Amino acid sequence: MIRWAEDLGAPALVTGADMLVDRVKPSMKDAAGIALAAAGYIGAYTGYGGLMLKNVGIAAAPWAFKAIVNKVSGAGITRGLSVRSRVSRWPAPAYLNQFDGTKLD
Helix, strand or coil, X not given: CCCHHHHHHHHHHHHHHHXXXXXXXXXXXXXXXXXXXXXXXXXXXXXXXXXXXXXXXXXXXXXXXXXXXHHHHHHHHHHXXXXXXXXXXXXXXXCCCCCCXXXXX
């Protein structure tokens, strides 16, 4: 038996939220997916919201997992590329003047 509100309404709600966030504020897309999935699973755990909220969490789970993977993999690349030199040049100058001491006749 299909429960129209829970089984079809929850994925439709998540898809609508995905499209709305994509148009209005794309920078918040990852956070919105994580928030919807968290709200659904926390609601299901606490018994609040019934099957509708539980199915919202289930429908938003792929969106949230993809957002978490994007966040984690992006952080790893940034840390790998940022190399800091621990060599101190003080009190020496940071560069040498290429034409220092050159005379023009």
